Amino acid sequence: MRIFVDSADVEEIKKLHELGFISGATTNPSLVAKSGREPREIYRELAEMLDHVSAEVVAEDAEGMYREGKELASIHPNIVVKVPFTPEGLKAVGKLKADGVRVNVTLIFSAAQALIAARAGADFVSPFIGRIDDIGYSGVEIVRETAKIFMLYDLPTEIIAASIRHPAHFIEAARAGAHIGTVPPAVIWKLLKHPLTDIGLEKFLSDWRKAQENRAG
Ligand code: E4P
Numbered sequence: 001m002r003i004f005v006d007s008a009d010v011e012e013i014k015k016l017h018e019l020g021f022i023s024g025a026t027t028n029p030s031l032v033a034k035s036g037r038e039p040r041e042i043y044r045e046l047a048e049m050l051d052h053v054s055a056e057v058v059a060e061d062a063e064g065m066y067r068e069g070k071e072l073a074s075i076h077p078n079i080v081v082k083v084p085f086t087p088e089g090l091k092a093v094g095k096l097k098a099d100g101v102r103v104n105v106t107l108i109f110s111a112a113q114a115l116i117a118a119r120a121g122a123d124f125v126s127p128f129i130g131r132i133d134d135i136g137y138s139g140v141e142i143v144r145e146t147a148k149i150f151m152l153y154d155l156p157t158e159i160i161a162a163s164i165r166h167p168a169h170f171i172e173a174a175r176a177g178a179h180i181g182t183v184p185p186a187v188i189w190k191l192l193k194h195p196l197t198d199i200g201l202e203k204f205l206s207d208w209r210k211a212q213e214n215r216a217g
Contacts, residue, residue: 001174004052004182006162008035010045012185017049019192024052026126026162026182028082028106032056040075047076054104054124054160056082062091073101080124082106085113090120097121104160111145118150118157126182128163129173139163140172147177167191 004024005013008031016022025046032039039055046053053076057068069081069092080102083089093103104124105117109132114125127146129139143161150157160180161173167190173181183191 001161001178002180003188004160004180005188006031006164006182006184008032008037008042009185010035010037010042013046014049016185016188022050024050024054024180024182026054026082026104026160028056029058043072043075043079047078051078052080053078054080054082054106054126056084056106057092060086060088062088062095065089065092066095069096069101069103070099080104082126085117090117093117093120093122106162109142111142111149114142114146114157114159115149115155118155122157124158124160124180126160126162129161129169130163130165132163133165140169140176143173143178144176151177 002023003021004026005016005022006026007013008027013025032042035042043053043055055072057065059065059068065083072081073079081096082104083092084107085105093105096103102123104126105122106126108114108117108125108127114127117125127142132139132142143159146159158179160182161178162182164170164173164181164183164187166187170181170183170191
C-alpha cells in the first residue's frame, strides 16, 4: 500500500515528505477551507513536491465539474481531479477522462459505488472507512470487497482508503488490499511512534556510553 497524506497543510506535508515514504496528498473542500489559503497556491505547492495531489471540484453539475476539473488539472500535471460520487459526478468522469485528466471518485460508501465509479472510468476510488464505521458498518470490509471485485474483473482502478482515523485503520486497510492509504498527519505521527523502539534505542545508547566510559577509564 502506498502512503498519502490527507491534508491541505503544506508545511505539515513538507515535514512528512522529508521522511521519504509519502508519495501523494489528498485534499477536500473542508481541509482547504480550514487552511484559510488560496486553493490554487496549495495545489501548486503540493504538486511540485508530490506525484499525486487530489484536488476536489465544488460544482454540482457535470458541465461545471468538467470546467472546474480542467482548470484544476491545468495547474500541474500531478493534479488528480476529485469528483463526488453522484450521477452528475459520473458524467463528469467520462468527460474529464476523454481529455486525459486523471480522476479520483470520492465519497464512496459501498463496493457497488466503487464498481460503478471504476466502470465510469475512475482512475481512483476513495472509500471512506471512518465515516462508514460511524454509521455502524465496517469501512474496512468495504475496502476488502472492493479490492476483491477489482481483482476478479481485472479493473485497473486503484483504491485509496480514506477517512482513516487511527493506526488500526491504516494497517487494516493495507491488509484489505487498498492500493493507497491516505492518512491525516496526526495519525501518521502516531504510526511513527512505538514505545519499544524508544526503550530499545535508549538501552542501546546507554550500553554504548557505558562501554566507552569503561574503556576510557
Ligand atoms: C478523502 O479523500 C477525504 O479527504 C478524507 O479522508 C475524509 O476523512 P474524514 O472522514 O476524517 O473527514
